[in-house]
Amino acid sequence: MRHRELVTTVLGDVVAPLVLFYGLRAVGVAAGPALLAGAAVPAARALWLLLRHRRVEWFAVLVLVLCVAGAATALLGGDDRVLLAREAVVTAALGVVLLASVFSSRPVMFVVGRLTLAESGRSPDDWDRRWASSARFRSIWRWLTAGWSAGLFLDAALRVTFAYTLPVDVVPAVQAVQWFAVLAVLLVAGQVWLRLPRHRELVFN
Known part of the structure; x- marks a missing residue:
């Protein structure tokens, strides 16, 4: 789904x-x-x-x-460039939401990971227990959420920069490629972070 x-x-x-x-x-x-x-x-x-x-x-x-x-x-x-830059508001807003959740009871990336775990057919109960008992487990997800937030802020900054420096007809294509590139980098970097030797056992076992 x-x-x-x-x-x-x-x-x-x-x-x-x-x-x-x-x-x-x-x-x-x-x-x-x-x-x-x-x-x-x-x-x-x-x-x-x-x-x-x-x-x-x-x-x-x-x-x-x-x-x-x-x-x-x-x-x-x-100016047409204002229209081109408007997409930066979306990614910046997402970045704010993630950043605001870092020190909440459940950071956004933990919630996303928990949903993914549940949809794969595995019970998220172990994760809930680790969240309640392990400061290191909580730290893993807080830092991951902060990293995604930073990536989204960078994406927003790049969108504004490209909107005002590149030819108008080039910007939509560049921003589309950028969307996939930023998402791919964040996904790969997130998996690398979660699979570091000091994190793997807590997250995947």
Whole structure:
């Protein structure tokens, strides 16, 4: 189920906006309207999720707000580069959420790891006991969450930098590649961290 959701997210939030943007640019549409059209795809998906689950989900609301803000910016004659930089708000917001959770009762990456463990058919009870009794186990997940937060802040900074330094038509493709690259680095680095000899036994046994 999680794999299907990931594929849907990639197709709806990364691939479809990119294809739509370059398709419209190929037929002569200006960069601003093409960017807004691309942004409308994840916005429509976010709205659908809100209506489907019938509850407020902050991430979906953020996507919708950014889409509306982007449209307002375009109508007011704003620079296309402002539209290109708006994606940085999403990753920065995720970084803030992860950072805020580091010293909470359950850091985000621990919650994600626990869900993954449960969905694999294994009981997360051992992890709950280790969380309650082992300061080192808690430290592992707090540092992992902090690392992901730092990676997301770096991603946001790079998005703004690219938005204001690269040619407008190049930025969407670069940001799409960046999305996959940052995610891959964070996933691999996270696994390396969890599998360090001093961590492996606590996490995987």
